[in-house]
Amino acid sequence: DVKVTQSSRYLVKRTGEKVFLECVQDMDHENMFWYRQDPGLGLRLIYFSYDVKMKEKGDIPEGYSVSREKKERFSLILESASTNQTSMYLCASSLGSLGGSELGPYNEQFFGPGTRLTVL
Amino acid sequence: AQKITQTQPGMFVQEKEAVTLDCTYDTSDQSYGLFWYKQPSSGEMIFLIYQGSYDEQNATEGRYSLNFQKARKSANLVISASQLGDSAMYFCAMRTSNFGNEKLTFGTGTRLTIIP
Numbered sequence: 001d002v003k004v005t006q007s008s009r010y011l012v013k014r015t016g017e018k019v020f021l022e023c024v025q026d027m028d029h030e031n032m033f034w035y036r037q038d039p040g041l042g043l044r045l046i047y048f049s050y051d052v053k054m055k056e057k058g059d060i061p062e063g064y065s066v067s068r069e070k071k072e073r074f075s076l077i078l079e080s081a082s083t084n085q086t087s088m089y090l091c092a093s094s095l096g097s098l099g100g101s102e103l104g105p106y107n108e109q110f111f112g113p114g115t116r117l118t119v120l
Numbered sequence: 121a122q123k124i125t126q127t128q129p130g131m132f133v134q135e136k137e138a139v140t141l142d143c144t145y146d147t148s149d150q151s152y153g154l155f156w157y158k159q160p161s162s163g164e165m166i167f168l169i170y171q172g173s174y175d176e177q178n179a180t181e182g183r184y185s186l187n188f189q190k191a192r193k194s195a196n197l198v199i200s201a202s203q204l205g206d207s208a209m210y211f212c213a214m215r216t217s218n219f220g221n222e223k224l225t226f227g228t229g230t231r232l233t234i235i236p
Contacts (some may be wrong), residue, residue, distance in 0.1 A: 042227050044226070108167075112164070
C-alpha cells in the first residue's frame, strides 16, 4: 500500500514563527503536492514538485516555500506564520507523467492524513 | 484556466437510497480527466473513481458510477444503495497536463449525510 505520512496531525504556532511541515512517501513517486483545505474553498494547490530539487508554484504560493532534497520527502515552509495561514494542510504524491500534452493512464494522487495548523 | 463547480454544499439522503452529487467543469484542454475523492471525518482523501475525457463508457467502481456528459461539461457521481459509511465530504477534481506536469483542480466539495 502507498503510504504518505505527515509529521504532525495537529500543530499550534505563534504569529511570526517559522513553521516546517514535512511529508514523506514510500512508493518512489516522482510527483509531490502541498494543498491547503479551507471550509467552502475546497483544496487549493500551494506548490508541487515533479522531481528532486524541482518545484512549481500552484494557485496560492504566497507566504509559502518548499524544499525537495530527496525524492521521498517534500517540505512546506511558512517563513513567518500569520493567522490567515491557519488551515488544514494536505500532502499528496503520484507517479510521474508520460510527458506531452496528452494525458496517459491516470495516476491518482495519494494523500496523507493532513496537518491541522493553528496560528495564534 | 480550469474550474470545477460543485453547487451542493450539503445533502441529506435516506439510507439505501441512490444519491447524485453534481460536478461541472470548465477547461479549454481537449485531454483531461475527472476524479472523485471521498474525505471522511478522519481527514484522509480516498480515491473513488476516474473518467478520462476520451473514455466512451461511463466509469463504474462498485456502488460508484460517474455520469459523464461531455457536451454539458458535467461529471456527476452516483452512489447506489447509500450506506451510513458514505457520510463524508466528496470532492470532484479535474486533471490536466502542462507539458507532462499534471495538476489537479478541486471543487469546493459536497458534505453528504446519510440518515438511518
